Amino acid sequence: MSELLKTFIQESLELLDVAETCVLELEKECLDHFTKDLNPENQELVNKFFRAIHTIKGNSGLFELENIKNLSHNFENLLTKVRDNEIPLKRDLVDISLLAIDRIREMIQNIDKIQDYNIKDLVENINKLLNVDNQSEKNHTEKNNHNNIDLESLYNKFIKKYQDKIKQYKEKLPIQHKLFYVLSFLEKNQLLSEFVNNIDRIKENNDISLINFNFILPSFNDRLYFYLFLSTEEDFSLPFPILLKKQIVLEEEPREEVLTNQKENIKSSTNIANPNEEESFLKVPASLVEYLINLAGESVIARNEFNQKIELLAKDNHELINSSKRISNYITLLQENLMKLRLQELNVLFERIPRLVRELSKETNKEVELEIEGGNIELDKTLIDVIRDPLTHLIRNAIDHGIEPPDMREKLGKPKKGRLTIKAFFQGGNVIIKVSDDGKGIDTNKVLEKAIEKNLISKVKAQELTKKEIINLIFLPGLSTAEKITERSGRGVGLDVVMSSLRKIKGFVDVQTEVNQGTTFVLTIPQTLSIVTCLIIEILNQKFAIQQNQIFEIIKINPEFLSELHGGLVYELREKIIPIIDPQNILKPKEKVSISQYNYIVFLETDQHIFGLLVNEILNPEELMIKPLGEEFHEIQYYSGASILGDGTTILIFDILGLVKSFHLESNKKDLGFDIESTTTQKTIQDQYLIFELIGNYYGISISYKPRIIEILNTQIEQLLDYYAFKYNHSIVPIIDVNELLLKKANLEFFNKKSNYGILLPASEHEYISLLATDIINITNEFESFKKEEKASFIFGYAIYKDKTIMLLDWEKVLSFWNDKKLIAGIR
């Protein structure tokens, strides 16, 4: 298959997606008042739709794909009528549009067998709709003829006008290519395809043979740029990439001239798109991207090793240290941006959902209202490919089995229209996709019955299962509770595939269901961007890594709060009981050590769990490139991979979901109230306060703001404008020095310590601000006394704790001061 044809296929498929989105959008907008003329917004949608089909028609003409050309030609005629308000936008029109889009897509995907496709039925149907108004059809044909006549002269005009330019380009290009270019800008209208159709005639008249040409669409919204590549016969096949490189864009002035005769036909609505905002795109093979990403990953490892050696060797050689730091930064930037190459928005998946839902609800005679959120969340392309099928499957399930028919819903007192919600968001380093319906829910008795009937579980064992375990049976292969097998779902294949697909990418599926209330499937997808910021910890003299965004909190163990409960360990964290994992259960050392050996607890979080891991030491955070462990380790779920540290040693990275599964932890986050966003910000002394020290002054901040304590090394701190900041999870976190803010005593004494604490507080949905602390004292509400302060702006009171006066911070005031602060560039 030629490069050009490949490009055509890919481009056309993209255009069909655009067309489909337009149809579905139009259906929503117009059905209720189809007698009226289209409003400008819909007009733009129709135009966009039209342009997509039109381009496909033009392109297919080039490859002599008669079937596609004919179908899209008729289709286009139909759309012209819609655009000119001659045919109202009705359901039958939407139906036939979708059918036509599908047929074209099918033909393009099976381009080798294109002759086998019959398009007569569709063409007839389209013409039926068209014949509603014969008179205008005639007018239209005349218009077309008019165009044909014009073309030749138009082309000649073109050549004449650009003779100089063409010559100029010819000289610039390598001689072996003997290429010259003619470029023409043609507005979105019939001109383009007619031009192409008449190209033979033009060729004869101009003594040039046409070899190769290609379209580039900078933006679907805007006009088409038509690049015509002409060449003499001997240099035949010019590879596509060269063509791309050699694009020459002329100034915009010819557009006016060439198109004056067409202008009346074009409505002003095209002005919406702004050509200046276009970003240019390049198509690059995925394997090259993959290679570059791996290279960048390796250079991060090499850099870590290099830095460690430089630090030892360079000592006082600041120049050497500086240049190594600069290289270091560039490598980080390079690596971070390379990773972005592979990211795609979830919209790639979500755009297809409205169509799927429409089809399914039609087939099942159910009414479904669809809500989609979070399409802008970005995920690695490989992961998107894996979750495509599972997501489709869950949607099918929800409509087929979940949502009841309208009459039954009315009987149950539910709204007639069923509701399907698809929501994506970030949490704890994972991307969560929730698919929920408000249908009939999963009947546990039925699941159990089926499972026993199909011998998937014994009767005796069945009695011991909890509700959750019964629901999880639906993920077994071969289980379906649907009474009838339908074309769509119910054959018992599917949910097990959903589960296994997610397992493959170290993800997880969870179900929450309530009879007659609905079912929610929660897909947890780890963002395995292969370089992640990890915290290095030490357990029993071995180093391990934990992804920083999975850490909820780190505390120093207070033995009073750590206790044994039914064989397991628990810790009382701010009056909440949290399960604790003793790593000896993972590492199985020959000699058991007492738990008093551990100094810290790292609290980890998933979508639904919070638990703690006992550790001996907290070391520094580091950027690690995750490498997979060999096949032989698949049985072990504790680790998500391994990495190489600066000193060349290997380190294992804990897999938080794997730990949850291995230790059979129950979901507890919701019950503990940790997943509720801080709604209560009442500043009463009943709140628990986090008490911290900053060079001799003591402050308290209410834990209702969910402060998180992390360690900041001095080397991580940098000055930006007139404030300090450090990098955390690839974002810049400003550091607020409360001494400076409250007491106006800015000093850099904290730099004397190797590391300090940062108290991370959410500033907005995705951003953090950090308060600087030299020491963390405690979390408490047991104050000896309390005094209100109304004159100060950033604190609301004083409290005394263990003979120290604590200033209780009014975080909202501090935050709004920060947000309003005008930054000035720092002066040296």
Place this chain on the structure above:
Amino acid sequence: MQVILFKLEDKVYGLELQYCKEIDELKHLTPIQYTSENYKNYIEGITNLRGDIITVINLKKLFDLKNTSYQQNIFILLKVKKGKVGILIDQIVDIVNLENYHIDYSKGHIESKLIPYIKFTVILNHKPILILNPESF
């Protein structure tokens, strides 16, 4: 066919030379413990070899030898279908061309749990030597 002969304690074993890529010093080891007691308990952990993560295998554990530690930290790096593995050894003995020796593919004399790990037996100087099958490690 050439084989590399090596010693685990005082016992000699062999591996086809085509699998062996190099002999390296084990600079460090990150141990990994298995969840179930008997499943591949001979896997010792992982190590870094020039940026690649290599699985390290302790054959003394597979062959149930009494002492599972080694005299020196050297391993043979093997390239197998699923990737690279390193096997710890006590000592390299020799490299031998097997053209004129008798190769015995029967497995009757081998303990049943070890059968998948043995490719064939060869008699060298009246001593039977087990040639291992690294694909099943």
